Amino acid sequence: GQQLNQSPQSMFIQEGEDVSMNCTSSSIFNTWLWYKQDPGEGPVLLIALYKAGELTSNGRLTAQFGITRKDSFLNISASIPSDVGIYFCAGFGRSGGGADGLTFGKGTHLIIQP
């Protein structure tokens, strides 16, 4: 099935550092979404992107929808301990049809050392 390539798989950083992660796909998506998941919980939507080239911020988070519609990145500035978790990218509305759900990346595990 369709896959999103999300990198890095994991990040070990110091509190206060900036974080960057990205997703790429061989297919075009009409919408890119970024979620954060804490252990034992469901994913929580952080940022949604709807147009190629769109750059959107949500507090310390910034995400961009790539011009080719095949990639997206998420940046977190000045990380804090509560940023720990798994971050997933997800594409929606891909070309070629298929089920109407989201296609998820494999996640980026963010670990922050105080």
Next chain:
Amino acid sequence: EADIYQTPRYLVIGTGKKITLECSQTMGHDKMYWYQQDPGMELHLIHYSYGVNSTEKGDLSSESTVSRIRTEHFPLTLESARPSHTSQYLCASSGPPRNEQFFGPGTRLTVL
């Protein structure tokens, strides 16, 4: 904050039992989804629904079944649970204008 609920949150059962995982949302969303997720891994779509009496299979094959008799309710049933069904099951819903998907807290199922 999305209003989507799942019960039970945790379930440990023996092989061969029939189980139903409940999902309900109070947002009036037409579209609802079930995803399966192994710990720390990506989510895979197993079922979705566009509205009442509509159900479709997702990208990942699953032995579970779903029903959509009411807009707010989208239960998932396993007729005979097996250890291979051990996983986390996440329900989501979406609606206009943007159709972003909002997730419930999940049900962690363990089949012994």
